[in-house]
Amino acid sequence: MIRESLIFEISDPGKPAFALPALDVPEAEGLLDGLAVRSDIPGFPQVSEVEVVRHFTRLSQQNYCVDLGLYPLGSCTMKHNPKVNEKVAGLAGFAQAHPCAPPETVQGCLEVIKSLEDALCEITGLQAFTVQPSAGAQGELVGMMLIHAFLKSRGNPRKIVLIPDSAHGTNPSSAHLCGYKVQEVKSDPTGRIDPDELEKAVTEDVAALMVTNPNTLGVFESDIADIARIVHAKGGLLYMDGANMNALTGIVRPGDMGVDVLHINLHKTFSTPHGGGGPGSGPVGIVKALEPFLPTPVVVRRGEALDLDFERPRSIGRVRAFFGNFLVAVKALAYIRTLGPWGVREIAEISVLNANYIRKSLEGIYDLKYDAPSMHECVFSDKLQKEATGVTNLDIAKRLIDHGYHPPTMSFPLIVQGALMIEPTETESKRDLDGFIEAMKAIDREARESPEILKAAPHHSYVRRLDETAAARNPVVRWEKPKNP
Numbered sequence: 001m002i003r004e005s006l007i008f009e010i011s012d013p014g015k016p017a018f019a020l021p022a023l024d025v026p027e028a029e030g031l032l033d034g035l036a037v038r039s040d041i042p043g044f045p046q047v048s049e050v051e052v053v054r055h056f057t058r059l060s061q062q063n064y065c066v067d068l069g070l071y072p073l074g075s076c077t078m079k080h081n082p083k084v085n086e087k088v089a090g091l092a093g094f095a096q097a098h099p100c101a102p103p104e105t106v107q108g109c110l111e112v113i114k115s116l117e118d119a120l121c122e123i124t125g126l127q128a129f130t131v132q133p134s135a136g137a138q139g140e141l142v143g144m145m146l147i148h149a150f151l152k153s154r155g156n157p158r159k160i161v162l163i164p165d166s167a168h169g170t171n172p173s174s175a176h177l178c179g180y181k182v183q184e185v186k187s188d189p190t191g192r193i194d195p196d197e198l199e200k201a202v203t204e205d206v207a208a209l210m211v212t213n214p215n216t217l218g219v220f221e222s223d224i225a226d227i228a229r230i231v232h233a234k235g236g237l238l239y240m241d242g243a244n245m246n247a248l249t250g251i252v253r254p255g256d257m258g259v260d261v262l263h264i265n266l267h268k269t270f271s272t273p274h275g276g277g278g279p280g281s282g283p284v285g286i287v288k289a290l291e292p293f294l295p296t297p298v299v300v301r302r303g304e305a306l307d308l309d310f311e312r313p314r315s316i317g318r319v320r321a322f323f324g325n326f327l328v329a330v331k332a333l334a335y336i337r338t339l340g341p342w343g344v345r346e347i348a349e350i351s352v353l354n355a356n357y358i359r360k361s362l363e364g365i366y367d368l369k370y371d372a373p374s375m376h377e378c379v380f381s382d383k384l385q386k387e388a389t390g391v392t393n394l395d396i397a398k399r400l401i402d403h404g405y406h407p408p409t410m411s412f413p414l415i416v417q418g419a420l421m422i423e424p425t426e427t428e429s430k431r432d433l434d435g436f437i438e439a440m441k442a443i444d445r446e447a448r449e450s451p452e453i454l455k456a457a458p459h460h461s462y463v464r465r466l467d468e469t470a471a472a473r474n475p476v477v478r479w480e481k482p483k484n485p
Helices: 049-062 083-089 107-124 136-153 171-177 195-201 224-233 288-293 326-362 383-389 393-402 430-449 451-455 468-473
Strands: 128-130 160-164 181-185 206-212 237-242 261-264 284-286 298-302 305-309 378-381 419-422
Touching: 083 326, 107 128, 107 261, 107 284, 107 298, 107 305, 107 326, 128 288, 136 171, 136 206, 136 237, 136 261, 136 284, 136 288, 160 171, 171 181, 171 206, 181 195, 195 224, 206 224, 224 237, 284 288, 326 378, 326 430, 383 430, 393 419, 393 430, 393 451, 430 451
Parallel strands: 160 181, 160 206, 206 237, 237 261
Antiparallel strands: 128 284, 261 284, 298 305, 378 419
């Protein structure tokens, strides 16, 4: 049993400022390896409270965040989120609700889930949603599980999933995990799916086409209705990766385009901080035919009350403990209710406007492989700078740090060599966009006049350029005492 109190040892200045909670060793014997039973950390520094506070304050000041400036990570929607939604999610009735509480005691929480599902149905044009998946990638997996269960119920689960080369990188993994063989579909010269080539690829063995729309080039699949018709004609289903929904909200609905299954990243489009690895949420929307296969439990209305329905014999089962990241759902509903129909539409309008403003401002200065109209993001490459001076997209990205900006996504999508994938989102002002554009123009001038400046960048950051190859081959995965403290 762990003793509750900390043991302060201040009489001997040579000892640590405090010891860790001690273990009752006799009770620990047989449960823990002897090396794991300890009451201190060898070599751990002795520090005062003020040193601890200053240390972590300095670290926070060295970090870059969206509250400090533009975060142009393409395909990631790193935008500002209203602080009021964090306060709403922190209300005691939400934050302290127990996930095992009986439904009759958490009617407000169930109302949030049901209202959010209804709102997402309206926004997407689909007939049902589940908010259980806790990330976009898990949403993909759940969507493909639903497709597999549906086709299997009809006696033909099929073997192949088609995925365009412009899709998100997690799509193939999600299909593989469901037992499918993945077959790539090449983009045409405009960066879109070619319906004629797709028609040749779709056979009776194809379970689904997984399309990202807008795709990772920031290009809208304008032939999406024909694409849906081609897939449906052979009995397959159309899955849409909705990670880029901030380009479409309030303007066009995937369900109206023939999409059968869709996942949305609430943590990108609908107000939850995206950085730091979470918390995420990837709700999945479906057409009516797939509703019996939804994960359990499902929130349903029984008279005046809401309840959890576990009795669904065709369900794919539970895919996440309890109801996913519930507080993310709270923030998303608060965001949608605050914006209303016109505000939801404005998300897309300003996202597209901002991306095209950056595109037009930098076109000709940076190479643009695909000239189709941009949606929420634009994808440049380092081709012009590399041919003229040998400067690469990595050099450009590192130099952006000196100009006070976080670098954009690099080297993705894979079909653009030396890619610089820029997504400004709808929350950036024209002033901030202009500052970023001027920095990119200045970097181009530097590349042509003094390329060595870029090759050694960043110059003013707390950490200089790292040897990324060495770091990947020889990672330091545990804390080590400095050799020269």
